[in-house]
Amino acid sequence: MPRQKIILYNPKSVFFTMPLGLMAVASALDRSRYDVQIIDGRRVVEMAEEFLRRGLWFTWTATMRADQGSRLSDQALQNCVRAGLRWLMVGVESGSQEMLEYLKKDVKIEQILAIAERCAKHGIQCVFPHIVGFPGETDASIPLEKAIIERLKPLPKIS
Secondary structure, three states, X not given: OOOOOOOOXXXXXXXXXXXXXXXXXXXXXXXXXXXXXXXXXXXXXXXXXXXXXXXXXXXXXXXXXXXXXXXXXXXXXXXXXXXXXXXXXXXXXXXXXXXXXXXXXXXXXXXHHHHHHHHHHXXXXXXXXXXXXXXXXXOOHHHHHHHHHHHHOOOOOOO
8 A cells, every 4th residue: 555645835835826716715604613733833823823814713723743842932822822722632652661762752751741731721631542452552651641631631621
């Protein structure tokens, strides 16, 4: 099966290639229901800044790595919220640092907890997908998985 090609555009160029009619429709839609997904921490911030600069506002979601999110400033997260970011998916994959290293995730448990706390502080709802049963994973990682889920679970939920 051929590999899929993923193209990541510079956020500012998206506005130059996006038809003006689509931007007009996007800004006129029910702002509480329109959903745009943006991937990558830097692009999330740049898109939020461009949404604010252009006066566009609608709710949107983003996906980023925990290490990217943990490096974002509070001001960047505030701008994202002002621009409509309401939901963030941060791939955790495992609560075991050993498994994260085995998977070459290049993420630390502390970074996962840091972005979770900062998103809660700014009112951003987070989803943290986990995968249990990777090849090579032992039963010893299951208590670690439960422990991180328990640490993430009490964070405030946005209604």
